[in-house]
Amino acid sequence: MNVVLDARCMDTKESAHAYLQEKLKFPEYYGKNLDALYECMCELSNIELIILHRREAQSYYLRVESVLRKAEEENKELNIQFAGYKEKSKRGRNKR
Numbered sequence: 001m002n003v004v005l006d007a008r009c010m011d012t013k014e015s016a017h018a019y020l021q022e023k024l025k026f027p028e029y030y031g032k033n034l035d036a037l038y039e040c041m042c043e044l045s046n047i048e049l050i051i052l053h054r055r056e057a058q059s060y061y062l063r064v065e066s067v068l069r070k071a072e073e074e075n076k077e078l079n080i081q082f083a084g085y086k087e088k089s090k091r092g093r094n095k096r
Helices: 013-024 034-043 059-074
Strands: 002-006 047-052 078-082
Touching: 002 013, 013 034, 013 059, 034 059, 047 059, 059 078
Parallel strands: 002 047, 047 078
Antiparallel strands: none
């Protein structure tokens, strides 16, 4: 499953977690914090995230990105691409 995320929609804790819950179809009981995000991302299967507008994102997004990168290392079925960047990750995907 491919999911396109706009980093500009994740500029505050509240907006980021509401947006991620909606886009990734997290359950109603999703904890809306970075620990809960990590747990949910590690449980997803066969998913590719395409993140847009990373350069225009605000500070909270950087915390979200850090969690997404850690989850990608743990979950081999999670693939993250940053649109518009060409640097390759160890796993051979676009990273920046």
